[in-house]
Amino acid sequence: MNEWLIAAALLLLGLVPCGLVVLRGSIVEALVGLQMAGILQTVVLLLMAEGLHRPPFFDLAVVLALLSLAGGLVFARMLERWV
Amino acid sequence: MSASAIAVAILLTGGIVIELACCAGVLLAEDAYDKLHYLGPAAIVGPLLIGSAIIVRESFGQAGIKSLLTAVLLMIASPVLSHATARALYVRRRDHADDVTASPS
Numbered sequence: 765m766n767e768w769l770i771a772a773a774l775l776l777l778g779l780v781p782c783g784l785v786v787l788r789g790s791i792v793e794a795l796v797g798l799q800m801a802g803i804l805q806t807v808v809l810l811l812m813a814e815g816l817h818r819p820p821f822f823d824l825a826v827v828l829a830l831l832s833l834a835g836g837l838v839f840a841r842m843l844e845r846w847v
Numbered sequence: 848m849s850a851s852a853i854a855v856a857i858l859l860t861g862g863i864v865i866e867l868a869c870c871a872g873v874l875l876a877e878d879a880y881d882k883l884h885y886l887g888p889a890a891i892v893g894p895l896l897i898g899s900a901i902i903v904r905e906s907f908g909q910a911g912i913k914s915l916l917t918a919v920l921l922m923i924a925s926p927v928l929s930h931a932t933a934r935a936l937y938v939r940r941r942d943h944a945d946d947v948t949a950s951p952s
Contacts, residue, residue, distance in 0.1 A: 768859075771863050771897075774867070775863060775866055775867070777867070778866055778867050778870035781873060781874035782870060785873055785882070789879075789882075792879040792932065792935060792936045795932055796879055796883055796932060797873060799928055800870060800889060803886070803890045803893075803894070803925075804866060804889075807862070807866060807893060807894055810897060810898070810917055811897065813910070814910060814914075819908075819909045822910055822913035822914060825913070825917045826913055830924075832928075833928060836928040836932070837927070840928070840931035840934070840935045841931070843936075843939065844934065
């Protein structure tokens with residue numbers, strides 16, 4: 765286990781506060797927690813791709829960064845109009 | 848221990864500390880507006896430091912360029928998302944306030 769994978773494992777601990785916010789907060793606070801989790805997961809994918817020496821896996825981080833933006837915008841728009 | 852290994856360790860540690868501190872901030876802040884403030888450093892400074900660590904290790908190869916691209920994407924996406932979320936919260940509170948203050952007819 766190299767330093768990149770240790771860093772990825774440490775960052776996964778950050779999902780716990782995000783999960784608590786999603787479960788216990790208001791609906792908009794839950795959206796903020798979801799966005800924070802998306803950022804964390806993107807960085808974890810970067811670290812895992814580097815730690816596992818698999819350069820194609822960096823594409824996953826790029827795709828997740830784009831999809832987090834799209835998903836967050838859809839959720840925000842939905843909260844603004846309908847929920 | 849080479850200079851590049853020290854630089855990688857410093858950049859990685861800085862990135863992890865910032866990300867985890869922002870997670871704690873999201874958990875501990877009281878209001879959704881306050882929580883939104885912690886998305887900025889988590890999406891800009893943290894990925895930039897970690898992407899820089901990967902670039903120091905891998906130079907500007909496939910891995911370095913893609914990590915830089917990911918950091919730039921997060922850097923662009925974060926203010927847009929924060930604005931959209933803050934606007935959603937503002938609209939919801941405004942509409943709720945209208946419901947509360949409206950006199951029954």
